[in-house]
Amino acid sequence: MVAEKNLAVSLCGLTMKNPVVPASGTFGFGIELADAMDLNTLGGISLKGTTREPRYGNPTPRIAECTAGMINSVGLQNPGIEALVADKAPALRSIYGGVIIANISGYSVEEYAFNCARADGCPAIDLLEVNVSCPNVHGGGMAFGTDPKSAAAVTAAVKAVTRKPVFIKLSPNVTDIVTIARACEDAGADGITLVNTFLGMRIDIRKRKPVIANTMGGFSGPAIFPVALRMVYQVAQACSIPVMGCGGVRRAEDVVEMMMAGATAVQVGAENLRNPMACPEIIAALPALMDSLGIDSLQEIIGII
Amino acid sequence: MLMQKRIFRIESNEGVARDTFRLVLRTDGAVAVRSGQFVDIALPGFFLRRPISVSDCLSDGLVLYYKVVGEGTRAMSEMTPGTVLELLEPLGSGFHPEKCREAALLIGGGLGAAPLYLLAKELLAQGKKATAVLGFNKADEICLAEELRALGIPVHIATMDGSVGTKGFVTDAIAAVRPAFDRFYTCGPLPMMKAVCAALDAPGEVSLEERMGCGAGFCYGCSILTKNGPRRVCADGPVFDKEEVLW
Numbered sequence: 001m002v003a004e005k006n007l008a009v010s011l012c013g014l015t016m017k018n019p020v021v022p023a024s025g026t027f028g029f030g031i032e033l034a035d036a037m038d039l040n041t042l043g044g045i046s047l048k049g050t051t052r053e054p055r056y057g058n059p060t061p062r063i064a065e066c067t068a069g070m071i072n073s074v075g076l077q078n079p080g081i082e083a084l085v086a087d088k089a090p091a092l093r094s095i096y097g098g099v100i101i102a103n104i105s106g107y108s109v110e111e112y113a114f115n116c117a118r119a120d121g122c123p124a125i126d127l128l129e130v131n132v133s134c135p136n137v138h139g140g141g142m143a144f145g146t147d148p149k150s151a152a153a154v155t156a157a158v159k160a161v162t163r164k165p166v167f168i169k170l171s172p173n174v175t176d177i178v179t180i181a182r183a184c185e186d187a188g189a190d191g192i193t194l195v196n197t198f199l200g201m202r203i204d205i206r207k208r209k210p211v212i213a214n215t216m217g218g219f220s221g222p223a224i225f226p227v228a229l230r231m232v233y234q235v236a237q238a239c240s241i242p243v244m245g246c247g248g249v250r251r252a253e254d255v256v257e258m259m260m261a262g263a264t265a266v267q268v269g270a271e272n273l274r275n276p277m278a279c280p281e282i283i284a285a286l287p288a289l290m291d292s293l294g295i296d297s298l299q300e301i302i303g304i305i
Numbered sequence: 306m307l308m309q310k311r312i313f314r315i316e317s318n319e320g321v322a323r324d325t326f327r328l329v330l331r332t333d334g335a336v337a338v339r340s341g342q343f344v345d346i347a348l349p350g351f352f353l354r355r356p357i358s359v360s361d362c363l364s365d366g367l368v369l370y371y372k373v374v375g376e377g378t379r380a381m382s383e384m385t386p387g388t389v390l391e392l393l394e395p396l397g398s399g400f401h402p403e404k405c406r407e408a409a410l411l412i413g414g415g416l417g418a419a420p421l422y423l424l425a426k427e428l429l430a431q432g433k434k435a436t437a438v439l440g441f442n443k444a445d446e447i448c449l450a451e452e453l454r455a456l457g458i459p460v461h462i463a464t465m466d467g468s469v470g471t472k473g474f475v476t477d478a479i480a481a482v483r484p485a486f487d488r489f490y491t492c493g494p495l496p497m498m499k500a501v502c503a504a505l506d507a508p509g510e511v512s513l514e515e516r517m518g519c520g521a522g523f524c525y526g527c528s529i530l531t532k533n534g535p536r537r538v539c540a541d542g543p544v545f546d547k548e549e550v551l552w
Contacts, residue, residue, distance in 0.1 A: 028523035032540075035307050036521070048525070056528070056535050061516040063526040065353045065377075072518060077525045077535060221352055273519040273526075274353055276393070277310060 005287040006297035009043070011242055011264050012165035012190050014126055016043035016099050019298060020255060020283050023246050023269035024049050024103035024129065024169070025074065029088040033276060034095055041280045044099030046193075046267060047088065049131050051105050052115055054080040064202040064211040069221020069248070070270055071200045073214040076105055076134055081115045085122035093124035103129045103169070104158070112144075113157040120162035128164050129244075130154060133171030133196035135218045145171040145196075148183035155187035167244060169193040172224075172231055181235040192235055193244040193267065195228045220270040224248040229261050236262020236303050250278065252285035256293065262303040308393055308521055315388045316366065318381075322448040324373045325416065326382050328357075330390065331366040338362040339399035340424035341492075341512055341544040344369070345520035347391040351377050354393065356520050356539070358492070358512070360419040360449070361426070367394075370419040370448060396520055397543050400490050400510055402427040408434040410486035411453075412475050412501050414493020415441060418449040420512060424490055425456055436484040437461070440475035440497060444468040459484070476504045502547040509547040513538050 007018035021044040027033060030045045039045070057077030064071040079088070084102060092100055102125045106112035112130060119125050132145030132154055144150045145168075155168055168184040170177060172195035181192050197218025202211040210216075228247020236243050245263030249255060250271040258266045271278040286298070295301055313330035321327045338344070338359045344367065345354035355377050361368035373382050384390075402409070402424060409428050411421040418439045428435045437453045440463040447469060453460045462470030463478035471478040475497060489505055491498050492512035502509055515538040518526030522540025529536055531549045536542060 026519075026524060028525070032521075032523040036309075056530055057525065060527065060529065062528075063353070063516045063518045063524075065351065068352060070352055070518070072524070072526060074525050074528075077528055270352075273524050274347065275310075276308070276519060276521055276523070 005290045005295070006299070007283070007286055009264055009299050009302070011099070012127065014099050014165070016265060018043040018283050018286065019259065019263070019265040020279050021046055021099070021101065021244065021265055021267045022272055022279050023267035024131065026269045026272040030092040030096060031088070036276055037280050039096045040098065041283055042098050044101055044265065045092065045096065046101040046103050046129055047084070047092070048078055049076050049103045049105045049134065050078045050081050050084045050115065051076055051107070052081050052111050054078065054083070059213040061211060061213055062217070064217065066200070066202065066219065066221065066223070068223035069219055070273065071202060071212055071217040071219050072197070073212045073217030075214065081118045085118050085125070089122050089124035099126045100124055101127045101129050103131050105131045105134060109153050109157045112154050113161050116158040116166070117161040120164055125164065127167065128158065128162060129167045129169050129193055130158055131169045131196070133169050135171065135173065135197055135199045135216070142171050142173065145180065146174050148180050151180050152183040152187035155184045155189045159188040165190040167191040167193045169196055171196045172227065172247070173199050177231045178234050178238045181239050185239045185241050189241060191242040191244065192239065193246055194235060195224070195231055195247045198224055220247065222248045222250050225254060229258060232258060232263050233261040233305065252282050252289045255282060255286065256289065256295070256301065259298060259301050260303070260305050262305070264302055308396060311392050311394060313367070313390050313392055315384055315386050315390065317386055318384055320382070321370070323445045325446065325448050326371055326373070328369045328371065328381070329366060330369070330392070334365065336362055336365055336367060338367065338395040340402065340427050341399035341420055342395040342397045343543065344392045344394040345396055348377050348380055350380065353518065354520060355381065356396070356517050358420040360422045362423060370416055372416050393520060397539055398541065400424045400512070400544050402431055402433070404508070405433050405488040408436070408486045410479070410484055410489040411435055411437040412479070412489060412491040412493070413437065413439045413449070414475060414497040415446060416448070417491070417493030417512070420492050421490065422449055422452055425453055425458055429456060429458070436486065438463065438475050438478045438482065440464070440478070440493065442466070474500065476500050479504070499552045502550070502552070510544050511547055511550060512543045513545060513550070514543065
């Protein structure tokens with residue numbers, strides 16, 4: 001029997017019972033998995049990325065397997081912001097007591113602000129995660145996250161319309177992640193989520209064409225863990241706002257490693273797609289791992305490197 | 306039955322036709338899968354699971370058919386009895402045998418014959434009649450014909466090269482045999498199912514295939530546009546009414 005361990009972390013004034021959060025796009029709106037597990041074991045849930053209008057997303061195939069990971073090109077399929085605030089988030093709230101994170105996308109600064117204003121009025125939502133890093137939509141998404149001025153403009157616009165904590169979710173497809181994270185912090189962001197997926201590609205050598213219908217997509221999975229960890233470390237060193245670490249996390253050891261690099265909360269993405277029970281399994285494994293590492297409280301190890 | 310992760314052990318894994326294998330899995334406790342549903346198999350060394358439709362549900366096991374089409378299924382074909390596999394099951398919607406009044410027509414193309422076997426058993430258990438029409442490219446690809454005949458239902462074969470049965474498509478065999486039916490069920494290549502739905506007036510159900518991520522309805526990797534808007538092949542399907550599909 002492992003002695004009582006404290007898994008709780010504090011994030012922008014919100015108490016999370018543990019730092020583990022299914023990443024946006026890998027867990028639907030949470031309710032899809034309510035029958036398969038006890039959602040209330042999860043520290044938080046980041047909901048599927050939402051735009052102002054409903055979107056079908058990209059043509060199929062949207063999925064390509066890789067060594068130690070996968071490429072997705074879902075392209076922000078979602079029912080639109082009104083469905084999120086009127087239906088999806090309240091439905092999850094009715095069965096889930098942890099931190100509900102709305103993931104907000106857009107095609108313009110105005111759309112980001114509009115969507116965040118709508119989400120601000122939804123009591124079911126605790127925190128906004130603004131996605132300026134989707135590699136799968138043209139004319140939006142990642143374009144805002146690869147330029148410090150644009151990222152700052154989105155940050156300032158959404159901060160002006162909400163009192164909920166705002167995290168900006170950054171793309172790793174940049175030369176200098178720190179410059180962009182600092183620009184977001186300077187514009188008022190309450191935290192940074194990083195990283196989104198890496199732009200990737202596979203070719204079917206028999207058919208002589210890309211596996212993904214949209215040619216390219218976002219690469220994620222255990223293969224990106226060291227790169228994501230490095231970026232979490234760099235941003236945590238350079239900024240004073242909290243970081244949610246994301247990228248290739250698949251086990252309790254990875255959660256501890258991300259937190260030591262500076263993450264206050266840790267998101268699990270692609271692993272959910274191969275193992276829908278990944279998050280509860282990771283949470284269940286944390287106390288024994290903490291015991292073997294001499295850790296009593298996870299809050300203590302944040303950014304110790 | 307809710308989706309669960311479950312450990313199965315390979316009882317047998319044998320080639321039954323060209324590049325086609327029959328996999329028998331056993332587990333501890335009862336298994337409850339309906340026709341048209343599928344399982345998602347974790348393969349050691351591969352990131353994503355492999356979704357495979359269920360051909361038969363045993364009291365404590367499953368019968369699956371799969372074709373070697375890539376590295377994952379190649380690795381599967383080399384697995385030996387006793388190997389332990391972790392499955393997600395059951396997944397997806399199933400066929401609706403209860404919507405058939407008296408007589409069903411089951412139309413399979415290639416490995417699409419596999420889920421029709423469990424469907425035939427369910428139809429017979431409900432006291433209904435069934436006729437199967439199966440299409441293959443060549444004689445060496447034929448599978449499940451004898452198993453379906455062993456259930457006591459007529460099985461008609463179409464081969465593209467005419468080596469067995471009617472020469473041509475399943476629609477040619479249906480036109481030649483003219484079976485009586487009030488509902489049809491089909492699984493196979495998309496062009497075949499499109500031709501079948503265009504040729505047959507009766508209500509019908511089609512089992513679609515798409516490259517999947519999670520297989521359980523929360524990643525939206527396998528969404529298709531239908532007459533009722535976006536639908537997830539894994540969770541809203543894989544079986545759809547023929548009217549719902551945008552060909």
